[in-house]
Amino acid sequence: MSKVVRKKNIKVVKKTLESPFKIYWESKNYFLFFAGIALIIIGFYFMSVGGWDSTASLIISPLILGIAYLLIFPASIFYGKKVEEPAEKSSEV
Secondary structure, X not given: OOOOOOOOOOOOOOOXXXXXHHHHOOXXXXXXXXXXXXXXXXXXXXXXXXXXXXXXXXXXXXXXXXHHHHHHHHHXXXXXXXXXXXXXXXXXX
């Protein structure tokens, strides 16, 4: 006679890895990030319009690219929700 082998019921728990940016980035951060990408595309478009000495290539394009690189991208990274600290209890003596 053959032996009956019973399988043990083992529950497998799958661990899902969450993105570390989920804690820090909100919808406003993504909006600013994509606005920065759009400004970079617009800036490079203005750089390609006209000759190398045109107003769009020498003045408008660097301004747009500077705003995107120096203001919008850092704002999208550093903008965050302010954490409120609990008020300290004042002890009366």
